[in-house]
Each structure stands twice: as C-alpha cells, then as structure tokens.
Amino acid sequence: MTTCAQSLVRLLEGYGVDTVFGIPGVHTVELYRGLHGSRLRHVSPRHEQGAGFMADGYARASGKPGVCFIITGPGMTNILTAMGQAYADSVPMLVISTTNRREHLRLGHGHLHELPDQRAMVAGVCAFSHTLQSPEQLPELLARAFAVFKCARPRPVHLEIPLDVLDMPAIDLNLMPRSLPGAPAPAPASLRAALNLLNDARRPLILAGGGARDCAEVLQQLAERLQAPVALTTNARGLLPMNHPLLLDGVQSSKHGRSLFDEADVILAVGTELGETDYDFFGLGPLKFKAPLIRLDIDPMQVMGVQRAHVGLVGDAREGLQALLDEVSPPAPSGRWAQDSVQRVNRLERETWNAKQQGLQGLLDLLRDSLVDPLIVGDSTQPVYQGAVGYQAPVANSWFNAGTGYGTLGYGLPAAIGAKLAKPERPVVALVGDGGLQFASNELIAAREAGIGVILVVWNNQCYGEIRDYMQAREITPLGVDILTPDFAAMAHSCHVEHHTAATPQALHELLQTLAGSRQPVMIELDAAQYLQNA
Structure with missing residues (x-):
C-alpha cells in the first residue's frame, strides 16, 4: 500500500526537489517512511527556524524552492520567523507540516502539539496555506504551490496534512507532476505606454530589485541601450558586472542617490518594492520622484503601491525587460550624463x-x-x-x-x-x-x-x-x-x-x-x- 505521505515524496521528486530540511517528530514520522529509498537528501538542523533559513539559502542559491518537513504546533511556531524573512524577500519555500487529526481540529481538547488554528497562524507569512482533506487533493495542491513559485511572486507556501490523512492509502493518484504555465508577460498597451516614455527620455534611470535577480543579461543590455544608470537593491547585487560604467553603488538610499533621482527624466523600477530598507536606509524620508515612473513587477499590488506609477507593467521581469529591449529606440543620450553621473555619485558617496x-x-x-x-x-x-x-x-x-x-x-x-x-x-x-x-x-x-x-x-x-x-x-x-x-x-x-x-x-x-x-x-x-x- 502506498500512503499519502509516500505519494507526497514521489511528487516532490517529480517536481525536481532534491533536498529536504526537517527535524523528525512523532507527528512527521510517516513522511520519513516515504523518504527511505527516495532521491531526496534529508538534512537535520537543530531548530525549525534553522530549517527555514537553510531552505531560504538553498532557494536563493539554486533558484529552486527550499522544502521543509515540520511538526505540528511548536515546529510551526519555530519556523514562522524564517517564513517571514522568505515572505519579505520573495523566496520560494514549501513548508509541509502535519496537524492534528481532522476530528480533533480546533476543539481545544489538549492533544499533543495542539493549536487553536495552525493554518490561520501561518497565513500571514505565506502565499497560501491549505489543510489537506484527503490524499486525492495532493497532486492539485502541490501543482498550485509550484505554480506560485514559477508564475507569481514567489513566497512560502504551507501545506498541512492531518495525522489521519497522512497515512491514508493513496489509491490511483496520478503522481506525474503537472505541466506548469509560463510566467505572464505585461499587456501590449502598457508596454507601448512605457516605450513612449523611454523613447523620449534623455536621462533615464533604472532601479532594479530582487524580482529581477534572474535577468542579468537582458537588464544589462537594456541599460546599455538606454545609457541608463542602474541602482541595485541588496537582493539584486551582481546584475551588472563589477565596475560597469553604469553601475551605481548602493546609493539609492543616500542623499547623493536622491539627487540623481531628481536629475532623471524617466525612472524604470523593476522587481522592487521601493521599500524603506532599500531606499530610505538613512531616514531621509519617503521617496518623491519628479520624473515619470514605470513599474515592472509580477505582483499587481506592488505596481499599484504607494509610489504611484505613470505606467504599470504587470508581469514577469524577464518577459517585460525583453519586450522593452526588443522595441526601444531611444534618441541619442544627453552627452555623457549617465557615466559621468555614476562616477560622480559613487565618488561622493565613498568620500563620506x-x-x-x-x-x-x-x-x-x-x-x-x-x-x-x-x-x-x-x-x-x-x-x-x-x-x-x-x-x-x-x-x-x-x-x-x-x-x-x-x-x-x-x-x-x-x-x-x-x-x-x-x-x-x-x-x-x-x-x-x-x-x-x-x-x-x-x-x-x-x-x-x-x-x-x-x-x-x-x-x-x-x-x-x-x-x-x-x-x-x-x-x-x-x-x-x-x-x-x-x-x-x-x-x-x-x-x-x-x-x-x-x-x-x-x-x-x-x-x-x-x-x-x-x-x-x-x-x-x-x-x-x-x-x-x-x-
């Protein structure tokens, strides 16, 4: 008999998972039955918060989601901080936990590891949290999780499996991974509006965040085509080669960076929240852009964020940047404004x-x-x-x-x-x-x-x-x-x-x-x- 837990491991293998972080407990031992004989490597941290941080680092370095097996109750409260970090930085993480038997949920009878509502507690630090009600739901829910990681803003996903469901027989489940859709591209009308602004610009500026971290080549090509200085947030460092003539140091939060924002005649923000810790590290106050702002982000909530965009491009960063690169034909840049500005601002910053x-x-x-x-x-x-x-x-x-x-x-x-x-x-x-x-x-x-x-x-x-x-x-x-x-x-x-x-x-x-x-x-x-x- 193949159980729900064993089927879960086989599905994870199908989606390319090769490493799992977790600390076995009495509520997760059935998951470990499934690990034996699988291709998954198991790593035992010494605290569930450590498991979450390990999964976070694995995901950032590999580009694949980090996966954790976590026990009910204290295991989940321990991993919440790590999920919060991954949520804030848009890191794909799959947290699979157990929860009490379905007939015991939310009754407060004092069962081992019992919480009033574990899923509600976790909901604030993940893209979604779901309680598996039967093994038949497993293929669909894992497909949804991996679709979030590939096609939406990647954030943690939490799947909890009640103890009675975990060792249920999984009969006739299709354990082949589902074909995932491609990431969406920005709408053509929005792209045309953005191109109109970029084609008229003489002093464009690019602000790139972690949402663009897999777009180094196309971002560099667009920056060079536009002759646009590029400021990179912490999570975007390395998208331009070191000492590139268009690469600003991390000056976007300093008064020198702010002065460059004022000189620009259009600003393209890609995959960045324009948040306080990246753009107001020194407490200068909220950003105030004088130039028209183009925001490219896979998350529509960011495109419609506090920094009002003149043009909003909702879609994958790579798709959007490539579409702009394919069509942009800016006029000759205004002298050596871009490279001179980069040298000046970087020098002024380092002199302080x-x-x-x-x-x-x-x-x-x-x-x-x-x-x-x-x-x-x-x-x-x-x-x-x-x-x-x-x-x-x-x-x-x-x-x-x-x-x-x-x-x-x-x-x-x-x-x-x-x-x-x-x-x-x-x-x-x-x-x-x-x-x-x-x-x-x-x-x-x-x-x-x-x-x-x-x-x-x-x-x-x-x-x-x-x-x-x-x-x-x-x-x-x-x-x-x-x-x-x-x-x-x-x-x-x-x-x-x-x-x-x-x-x-x-x-x-x-x-x-x-x-x-x-x-x-x-x-x-x-x-x-x-x-x-x-x-």
Whole structure:
C-alpha cells in the first residue's frame, strides 16, 4: 500500500526537489517512511527556524524552492520567523507540516502539539496555506504551490496534512507532476505606454530589485541601450558586472542617490518594492520622484503601491525587460550624463565614509576577492550593513543577507548552509556577528554532521554593535547591548570544527585561500577592534 505521505515524496521528486530540511517528530514520522529509498537528501538542523533559513539559502542559491518537513504546533511556531524573512524577500519555500487529526481540529481538547488554528497562524507569512482533506487533493495542491513559485511572486507556501490523512492509502493518484504555465508577460498597451516614455527620455534611470535577480543579461543590455544608470537593491547585487560604467553603488538610499533621482527624466523600477530598507536606509524620508515612473513587477499590488506609477507593467521581469529591449529606440543620450553621473555619485558617496566604514568595506572586498566565485551570506551585522551601501557582487545571487527587509538575526549561518548544499562547488561564506551567531550557533554542529564546508566568519565586537550605535546617536544610554560573548574557540571545538583567528587583512586573505576547499565547516574569528585597527 502506498500512503499519502509516500505519494507526497514521489511528487516532490517529480517536481525536481532534491533536498529536504526537517527535524523528525512523532507527528512527521510517516513522511520519513516515504523518504527511505527516495532521491531526496534529508538534512537535520537543530531548530525549525534553522530549517527555514537553510531552505531560504538553498532557494536563493539554486533558484529552486527550499522544502521543509515540520511538526505540528511548536515546529510551526519555530519556523514562522524564517517564513517571514522568505515572505519579505520573495523566496520560494514549501513548508509541509502535519496537524492534528481532522476530528480533533480546533476543539481545544489538549492533544499533543495542539493549536487553536495552525493554518490561520501561518497565513500571514505565506502565499497560501491549505489543510489537506484527503490524499486525492495532493497532486492539485502541490501543482498550485509550484505554480506560485514559477508564475507569481514567489513566497512560502504551507501545506498541512492531518495525522489521519497522512497515512491514508493513496489509491490511483496520478503522481506525474503537472505541466506548469509560463510566467505572464505585461499587456501590449502598457508596454507601448512605457516605450513612449523611454523613447523620449534623455536621462533615464533604472532601479532594479530582487524580482529581477534572474535577468542579468537582458537588464544589462537594456541599460546599455538606454545609457541608463542602474541602482541595485541588496537582493539584486551582481546584475551588472563589477565596475560597469553604469553601475551605481548602493546609493539609492543616500542623499547623493536622491539627487540623481531628481536629475532623471524617466525612472524604470523593476522587481522592487521601493521599500524603506532599500531606499530610505538613512531616514531621509519617503521617496518623491519628479520624473515619470514605470513599474515592472509580477505582483499587481506592488505596481499599484504607494509610489504611484505613470505606467504599470504587470508581469514577469524577464518577459517585460525583453519586450522593452526588443522595441526601444531611444534618441541619442544627453552627452555623457549617465557615466559621468555614476562616477560622480559613487565618488561622493565613498568620500563620506569614515575610517570604520572604509575598514568594513575593505573586509567585504577582501572576502570577495580572496576566493574564486564566492557566495557571501550575511546576518544583520555591521559589515553587512556597510555592504548595503558599497558592496559590488561579482555575479547575481552571490550576495544576500538579513540586513534589510524583514531584518532578522540568526539568519546568516543556516542560510549559508543551505546555499552550500545548493552550490557545493562554490566557496560559501557566512558573515555573522557575535550577537547574531548566538541566535543560531546550534546549526554549526548540524553543518559538521552533514559535512557542509561553510566558511563562518565571526565579526566579534562583543556587543549588538549596530543597536548600540543607534542608541548612542539618539542620546539613549546603551542598555542590553553590551553582551557577554562565548569562547568561540571552545564552541568550535565542541562542534568538531576548526577555529582560526586573523588579526590583519593579509592574515585573513591567506586563511581564506587555505580554507576555500574545506569539506567541513570552519570558523574564522575576527576581533573587530583589532582588525579595524590593522586594516
């Protein structure tokens, strides 16, 4: 007899899933019956939040949805933060959980792991949440989930399976994956209106976000055709090559970037919310565009967002950019406005950096340049915040972190583990502060157990440094931010992981080159004050 749980595993295989993150529990053991003999690799984190962050990092690095098996009740409350991060950053994640037997739902009889309404609790951090009522619904619901990942704004999907449904016989189910539709293209009339604006523009500007992260080639071609400077959000870094003459540093949130917005005569925003943490990081106030705004986004709610669009293009970023590229024929640009403006704004931004910011930027550049094709995953920590302003990624999907958007702590290490699983051939760096690491240090032993060679770089300033600085800037006496940090060497040793220190950039460079091919996780601890002094 093939059960519902076993059929689920076979369907996941059909949709190309190869890795599942989860912690077995009495309510999910039937799912594990299905895993035996399958092609799916199972990775055991040490906390369900870690499972969600691993799935997030795996999805961003691979382009495929991250999949989690999660127990009823506490497992789902534990993973909610990770789902919130993925929801905010439009990351495809499939969370499959159990729930109590159908006859016990929402009665409050005190059954194991019981919640009043688990699905309602999860609904706010996913594209949809559904309770499976019978095995026959499984093929349709999984097809809907993968259609969201491919054809809509990708966000977590939650499917919960009652315990009595989980081990039901699944008779005559069609376990072939359904053919998924293609992503929608913008309407022709809207494209014509956008082309009219772009064809008349002499000083166009492009703002690209994470929704365009798979469109590097066509975005670059359009920017060059238009001679338009390009500002990239954190999740879009790498869409233009480093040092490209049209590539702005992360200046869209600074006064220098704002001044360039005022000079533009049309602005094309692609796959970006135009949200606070990407465009108002320094508290300058809401964006006010003087030029006509074109918004291209697969989510109509974003096209109709607070920043009013003169032309709204609802559809896939690649489809929309290609359609614009195929038809646009702008007049000759106004002199060297684009390249001169990029040089000027980038220079002005870098001239404002103090010695600490320059040291932090040097650290980021060293991490990038000391490794071949690195993927850097950051937590909410001071070097990562500097990267929001100045980091240039070598390629798309090689720099992501929790420093913007939802902004959770504890993301960096488990997300880097997921990324390394997706891209085992690339060096993967987890850049984490001493405070953030304490949110997720338990996942270091999970990486060691699974043989996942992440390079963990710990920025140890013995405090929640960014929050301490924030309090001091507002004349608030720091409280609760100067924390006692663990002995990280002892922590690494207890997890069977090598521990190293580097007091200078040269020492760090040499260590990275030595450790790049490690098949096991390694920890490099940087004393923040000492490192900056020697930078």
